[in-house]
Amino acid sequence: MKKHLLYLLIFPLFLCCSKDENKRNTNPFLPDYSFSIIIDPDLPLYAELKTAINPVLITxxxxxxxxxFVIKISDTNFLAWEANCPNQYPSECSRMVKLNNTTAKCNCDGLEYSLLTGVGGGNYTLKPYRVEILGTTIRVYN
Incomplete structure (x- = not known):
């Protein structure tokens, strides 16, 4: 009896787990292009990244x-998000614009998204990218 009860308690955990963590983040509107970019905040082009909560759009x-979009949260924490509207296929209007230091807006549908959390309107959140701090430079990749 105890054995069956244990199975009943553990079985739902297996239903909730996914072997591929990325499946939950799959967005049918955005292709997965492989890229890697090294960003040097000492360069004038990226100097805004020296200040926290001051996002830079890199195109x-x-x-x-x-x-x-790359945004500095603290000296040891940066976030990077796809600049294409998460609920739009890539098009002429689908590149988001920075509204302020914490929000980006999609020109196609007018939806706004937080550059701190990725959350906003629509079915999908902003697509996150990996960020690695390499001394004084920042690597963003997927």
Missing amino acids: SANVGVNGI
Whole structure:
């Protein structure tokens, strides 16, 4: 009896778990392009990243789907998000614009998203990218 009770308690845990953590973050609107960029905040182009909560939009070729937002949270914590609206296929209007230091807006549908949490309107949140601090530079990649 105890054995059956144990199985009943553990079985739901297996239903909730996924072998691939990324499946929960899969967005049908955004392709998964592989990229890596090294950012040097000492360069004038990225100097805003020296100040916390001051996002930079990077639209270099082959960086994300439609560019990326990078934001410094603290000296040891940076976040990076896809700049394409998470609920839109890539198009002329789907690159988001920075409204203020914590919010980006999609020009296609007018939805706003937090650059601190990725949460906003629509079915999908902002697509996060990995960030690695390498001395005085920052690597953003997926």
